[in-house]
Amino acid sequence: MAKPVDSGPYADRPAPGNSGKIFLPNDGMCMYVDSGAAWGTWGPVYPGELPVNGDFSWINQGGASVEQTYGGIFLEAPAVAGYSLRVRKKATPSTPYTVTAMFLSNCYGGPSPTNGYGMVWRQSSDGKLIILNISQPTCAVISFSDPTTASGTLQAFGANPANPPRLWLRLTDDGVNRTYHWSNNGQYFMQVYSHVRTGYITPDEIGFFVNASHATYAPGTTLLSWEET
Amino acid sequence: MARRQPVRTDGGAGILVDYQPVMGQAPGGGGGGGCEDYLQGGAFADLPAAETDGRTYVADDAMMLLFDTGAKWKPWAPLMPFTPPDDSEFSWDNQGTATVNEEGGGVWMTDTAGPHELRVRYKAAPATPYSITGLFLNPFYGWSWPSSGLVFRESGSGKIHKWGEQFSGGIRRSAKWTTAAVFSAQYTGLPTTEDHASRMVWLRITDDGVNRICSWSYDGFHFKVDHTVGRTDFLTADQVGWYMRPGGVLFTQTILFSWRET
Numbered sequence: 001m002a003k004p005v006d007s008g009p010y011a012d013r014p015a016p017g018n019s020g021k022i023f024l025p026n027d028g029m030c031m032y033v034d035s036g037a038a039w040g041t042w043g044p045v046y047p048g049e050l051p052v053n054g055d056f057s058w059i060n061q062g063g064a065s066v067e068q069t070y071g072g073i074f075l076e077a078p079a080v081a082g083y084s085l086r087v088r089k090k091a092t093p094s095t096p097y098t099v100t101a102m103f104l105s106n107c108y109g110g111p112s113p114t115n116g117y118g119m120v121w122r123q124s125s126d127g128k129l130i131i132l133n134i135s136q137p138t139c140a141v142i143s144f145s146d147p148t149t150a151s152g153t154l155q156a157f158g159a160n161p162a163n164p165p166r167l168w169l170r171l172t173d174d175g176v177n178r179t180y181h182w183s184n185n186g187q188y189f190m191q192v193y194s195h196v197r198t199g200y201i202t203p204d205e206i207g208f209f210v211n212a213s214h215a216t217y218a219p220g221t222t223l224l225s226w227e228e229t
Numbered sequence: 230m231a232r233r234q235p236v237r238t239d240g241g242a243g244i245l246v247d248y249q250p251v252m253g254q255a256p257g258g259g260g261g262g263g264c265e266d267y268l269q270g271g272a273f274a275d276l277p278a279a280e281t282d283g284r285t286y287v288a289d290d291a292m293m294l295l296f297d298t299g300a301k302w303k304p305w306a307p308l309m310p311f312t313p314p315d316d317s318e319f320s321w322d323n324q325g326t327a328t329v330n331e332e333g334g335g336v337w338m339t340d341t342a343g344p345h346e347l348r349v350r351y352k353a354a355p356a357t358p359y360s361i362t363g364l365f366l367n368p369f370y371g372w373s374w375p376s377s378g379l380v381f382r383e384s385g386s387g388k389i390h391k392w393g394e395q396f397s398g399g400i401r402r403s404a405k406w407t408t409a410a411v412f413s414a415q416y417t418g419l420p421t422t423e424d425h426a427s428r429m430v431w432l433r434i435t436d437d438g439v440n441r442i443c444s445w446s447y448d449g450f451h452f453k454v455d456h457t458v459g460r461t462d463f464l465t466a467d468q469v470g471w472y473m474r475p476g477g478v479l480f481t482q483t484i485l486f487s488w489r490e491t
Contacts, residue, residue, distance in 0.1 A: 003283035004267050004268060005268065005283055005284075045305045046305065047303065049301075050295075050303070069290075069450070070290060070292055071273050071292045071295075072292060074448075074450075074451055102306070104306075104307055104448045106446060106447050106448060108420055109420050217420075222448055224304065224306045225306065
């Protein structure tokens with residue numbers, strides 16, 4: 001019998017006519033159920049790639065922890081004032097590459113600087129990092145000499161993003177330049193910053209992080225998808 | 230143990246999955262390869278090894294639907310399990326001009342230009358220890374302090390301890406009300422965001438027999454505690470429920486998508 005669930009590009013979705021069949025487009029934002037006469041649409045729900053916690057290791061773990069009970073990787077850290085990046089990192093792919101991550105935030109907001117999360121590039125030889133940080137009141141690309149010492153803000157963007165319930169971040173190294181992107185739908189990305197691939201660091205590691213930046217409020221975020229292309 | 234059952238749709242209300250034991254049966258193996266074998270569900274921890282292209286796993290305790298490519302499980306997310314509320318179990322406190330209707334898998338509460346009072350739907354509390362977890366779509370209209378969330382209520386006095394997100398100021402607030410119409414004092418007010426209208430949030434109230442505990446989550450699985458107080462402070466709750474506080478201008482609307490008692 002025909003498979004009741006199928007997946008592929010949206011353009012390859014077959015004509016309706018098999019009642020109960022489900023189609024999951026790997027380049028879309030919905031799932032479709034065949035009534036026998038037409039495709040019904042449920043969403044938004046987004047395709048991804050399951051992250052593998054064992055691929056990552058800690059930098060500046062402190063009291064941070066990860067768990068995978070409910071799908072994805074939930075990264076949580078204790079509250080602490082000032083920067084203290086709790087990082088899960090792995091080796092970068094060979095250039096050119098793009099890494100896209102999907103997050104579901106469990107962070108506090110606020111009018112003053114507070115919880116942040118996002119993606120990170122790291123240079124293993126000296127531990128310098130650059131983060132693509134989602135936080136309030138301003139998102140930013142920030143360089144760090146180590147996980148607790150910010151060096152400078154390279155680009156601020158997306159003021160007051162208000163902890164969107166889900167967010168995609170993307171880091172790309174094409175062998176010449178490194179670029180930083182974000183998206184609220186996983187399909188269309190907005191570039192927020194670009195520099196030469198040796199700018200501040202030449203990263204050989206990549207990962208994700210949370211950062212409390214607050215003495216009372218503890219950050220948490222779930223990495224729902226990690227895709228390397 | 231993984232379970233199986235065809236997916237069916239029901240009048241646009243959602244996708245209903247009614248599992249049956251799979252009894253260790255593999256797709257196409259021993260059971261004729263029916264569609265039941267391709268549609269499985271269960272705990273995320275029981276996800277079998279990927280090996281059958283087209284198999285789909287509905288994890289009833291995870292944030293995703295998983296599709297077996299034959300080589301790996303590919304997630305579609307976020308997709309959370311709900312427990313649809315049954316509005317017939319609840320009664321009104323201070324209904325005023327508010328209305329509720331059960332539609333589309335949730336319960337909608339709407340009020341027209343109501344005052345800044347609590348419109349409450351309540352029922353008897355479970356025996357302690359218990360937790361109530363509600364999934365809310367925050368009030369749509371963002372004018373002047375609308376909010377929604379969960380309540381502890383004391384039937385003898387009508388006192389309420391409410392726990393909810395408030396649009397103006399971006400605050401998740403735990404507060405005492407002498408009645409549904411009379412504010413008493415705030416317990417806590419911690420920052421959420423300035424712009425949470427249209428965002429969904431899980432709110433949880435717990436009575437563990439010693440304390441009343443208020444917590445929240447944006448994913449439905451990882452909850453952060455914002456407030457804990459002794460279970461007899463201000464009131465001793467024998468009722469629980471949910472509320473909406475109208476914004477005072479035009480209309481305010483919120484949706485309760487899920488109500489789970491554990």
